[in-house]
Amino acid sequence: MGYRKVFSWIFFLSAPVIYFWPGWIGTAGQILSYATGNPFGEASWQIFAVLGVAAILILLTLSPVIYSVIEKVMTGAIILSAVLVIFVALTIATPARVLEVLRGFVSFGYWHPEMSSREFMPFVVGAIAYAGPSGMQQIWYTLWCRDRGMGMGAYMGRITGLFGKEESVPEAGHTFDPGDAEEKQKWKGWRKYCTFDAFVLFWVMSIFLTFFYVLLELGALGLDPSLIELERTGKSLAIIAGMGDVFKRYIAPWAAKTFYVVAFLQIWNTGFGVYDGYARGQADIVYYNLPAARRIHLSKWYYIFLYGTLIPACAAFFIAKEPLALVTMGTWLSAFAMAFYCPLLAYVTRRLLPEELRPSWIHTFWLLVGTVFYWGMILYCLSIGALPK
Numbered sequence: 001m002g003y004r005k006v007f008s009w010i011f012f013l014s015a016p017v018i019y020f021w022p023g024w025i026g027t028a029g030q031i032l033s034y035a036t037g038n039p040f041g042e043a044s045w046q047i048f049a050v051l052g053v054a055a056i057l058i059l060l061t062l063s064p065v066i067y068s069v070i071e072k073v074m075t076g077a078i079i080l081s082a083v084l085v086i087f088v089a090l091t092i093a094t095p096a097r098v099l100e101v102l103r104g105f106v107s108f109g110y111w112h113p114e115m116s117s118r119e120f121m122p123f124v125v126g127a128i129a130y131a132g133p134s135g136m137q138q139i140w141y142t143l144w145c146r147d148r149g150m151g152m153g154a155y156m157g158r159i160t161g162l163f164g165k166e167e168s169v170p171e172a173g174h175t176f177d178p179g180d181a182e183e184k185q186k187w188k189g190w191r192k193y194c195t196f197d198a199f200v201l202f203w204v205m206s207i208f209l210t211f212f213y214v215l216l217e218l219g220a221l222g223l224d225p226s227l228i229e230l231e232r233t234g235k236s237l238a239i240i241a242g243m244g245d246v247f248k249r250y251i252a253p254w255a256a257k258t259f260y261v262v263a264f265l266q267i268w269n270t271g272f273g274v275y276d277g278y279a280r281g282q283a284d285i286v287y288y289n290l291p292a293a294r295r296i297h298l299s300k301w302y303y304i305f306l307y308g309t310l311i312p313a314c315a316a317f318f319i320a321k322e323p324l325a326l327v328t329m330g331t332w333l334s335a336f337a338m339a340f341y342c343p344l345l346a347y348v349t350r351r352l353l354p355e356e357l358r359p360s361w362i363h364t365f366w367l368l369v370g371t372v373f374y375w376g377m378i379l380y381c382l383s384i385g386a387l388p389k
Contacts (some may be wrong), residue, residue: 007344008285011136011337018136018337019278021330022313025052026323028268030237034244035260046317052268053310056275060306064164066299067147070276077269081262082209088259089212091250092219101214105207121386125377126331129338136337138345140277143284151190152176159280159299169298171288178356187357219246237324279306328388332381339374342367 029049038044063069115124146153152175157167176183220242221227230238240263248256283301286293293301320326346367349359381387 007340007348008289010340010344011139012282012285014337014340015136015278015282016309018330018333019274019309020313021316021326021333022049022053022271022275022310023323023325023327023330024267024271024274025049025056026317026320026326027237028052028264028271029317030323031240031260031267032264034237034241035257035264045323049317049323050314052271053314055268056272057307057310059272060276061162061303063161065147066159066161066276066302067144070144070273071148074269074273077262077265081266082212084259084262085209085216086212088247088250088255089215089219092222092246093215097215097218100218101211104214105211118384118386121381121384122328122332122388125335125381125386126328126388128377129335129374130331136281136334136341137274137277138338138341140281143277143280145194147280150193151187157298159283159302161299162303164299166297166299169287171294178354184356216243216246219243223249275306275310278309279303325389332388335374335378339371339378342370342374346371 026045026049029047029052030045032048032052033039033044036044036048040047059069059073060066114120145151146156147158155170157169160166176187178184178187217239220239223245224242227238227242240260243263244256244259247259279302282305283298287298287301316326317323346364350364
């Protein structure tokens, strides 16, 4: 509620600027063009990207309850890609490569001189900002929790599809007495679940899968060392093509195509989640801040922002020469969202939550560290003219 009352319009106005660039869907389109042999020539990735947008709109429009299809699609894509990548990574793994990856995981403080250059700094800032639920996804996460029925979300209606039955959505949230021991215990149980979700299901699984993806990447470099230079000169998905060659070499040509399709699903799945969260966030801000907006159901506002952003955003596919430019723009702008998010979350949790529910000062300290870090990175980029191209 704190964000909604005090700061929501900052995020409402900045969200379209950040998420107009559907880079993940464009990247997925380029990967699918590898799998199909570029059937439409140089425009293959753009056509597949537009079809990817259409698939998102169809799935979210026809789903009776939006969150249910989100959870199923994302879970399926992750499991399928994880099984395939782990299998091949283990096939090509050597003790030397495993040690190299493990050494990289603990090489804290490593900084290549080129990372500070005008050419590469936008990639660095974007990668850091997009590590984890990036930018505004930190806030949208609570909306997904609400529709899943977590905590007090069990008492609120969910966003439903255009052809689903609308559920009653209250005009205000629910709260509880933090001084009541039984209610406080429920709160602690909910916090434990959120911690488990963030640490085990998100962070641990991300690190685990990253390990195998890096092994696969080293296998690709072993087959073709020139991939490093291709990446450096702007062949944005050269490493993906190299990974496909690993599948072709160690299994069969069909395995490479399967990898491309699975990679397409995983990256498309990222865009799928991002635009669902975007539409949820924008709809939530309008519905709860403008009394007149409540004449229209929250689900309708969701579709207004979903269609109203994704369809015009397709134009970006034909503006950019390659999808990497869209990814870089979106991730770099996410750093601004994080730079605002960290201090605002510190303020909300310290000033607007009941004293019994406030996090420790350690949490607040790290939020302030994040504030300094993100603003420092942004100002450094601006000072040297390191802007996404």
